[in-house]
Amino acid sequence: MAATRPYRSTLRQEHAEQTRRRILAAAAAVFSSRGYASASLADIATSAGVSVESVKVHGPKRALLLAAFELTFGGESSLAERPEVAAIAALDDADRMLAELIPFIAAANARTAGLWSTFTAAARDDDTVAAVLAELLERRHADYGLMVGLLAERGIAEVAALDDTGRRELADALSFVMSPEGYQQLVGESGWSFEHYTRWLSGTVRLLVTAERAASTG
Numbered sequence: 001m002a003a004t005r006p007y008r009s010t011l012r013q014e015h016a017e018q019t020r021r022r023i024l025a026a027a028a029a030v031f032s033s034r035g036y037a038s039a040s041l042a043d044i045a046t047s048a049g050v051s052v053e054s055v056k057v058h059g060p061k062r063a064l065l066l067a068a069f070e071l072t073f074g075g076e077s078s079l080a081e082r083p084e085v086a087a088i089a090a091l092d093d094a095d096r097m098l099a100e101l102i103p104f105i106a107a108a109n110a111r112t113a114g115l116w117s118t119f120t121a122a123a124r125d126d127d128t129v130a131a132v133l134a135e136l137l138e139r140r141h142a143d144y145g146l147m148v149g150l151l152a153e154r155g156i157a158e159v160a161a162l163d164d165t166g167r168r169e170l171a172d173a174l175s176f177v178m179s180p181e182g183y184q185q186l187v188g189e190s191g192w193s194f195e196h197y198t199r200w201l202s203g204t205v206r207l208l209v210t211a212e213r214a215a216s217t218g
Helices: 001-032 040-048 052-056 062-073 083-089 094-121 127-153 164-177 181-188 193-210
Strands: none
Touching: 001 040, 001 052, 001 094, 040 052, 040 062, 040 083, 040 094, 052 094, 062 094, 083 127, 083 193, 094 127, 094 181, 094 193, 127 164, 164 193
16 A cells, blocks of 8 residues: 555645646636736635635735746746747747747737736735836846847848947837737727737837837947
8 A cells, every 4th residue: 555655645746736726827817807906815716616725825915926927927937048939039030030929929918918917016016026027027128138139140130230229229119019018008908909919019020120220329
């Protein structure tokens, strides 16, 4: 009988992890639809199909928000470090790289915009959430700076001609138009379809990176 204990222990661990992920997925959905202040542990428990006590095991609302955010956004690593994005970044052709990256970002924004809005709202009243948000925004800016560098290396002359200030400004602009906030405004508030949004995003990004501009002088 002793030989079966590790197997049973593994099953219990797997079940506990499945329950945890279900609770966090439910928390993400509830926070996205109701907002941080209005969401309750009871709402999350009902959505996950578990008891409130099971939800409490995973912490108070702040801990649930942080964990749900990490799960939804694929962890706290840089976007450029994710395997699917690294594969896109490795493409030699700039046009193909954009053709694959833009739909990926659009789909990610569709999946995460509601929770991102809740997260940024919670950051205004919670220093811990605010610190995590500051780190995420710093990484996001670094990711778009890397993207600008890759576009220059892939032969987009207008990007390659920019000085450091110009490249930073381009990274800022790309971060702005490709942000979850932009998706929320255009799709969530203005009623655009996902297809319309994706076409607009593709055209806007390509316009930004190929626009004729003088190298920035600061």
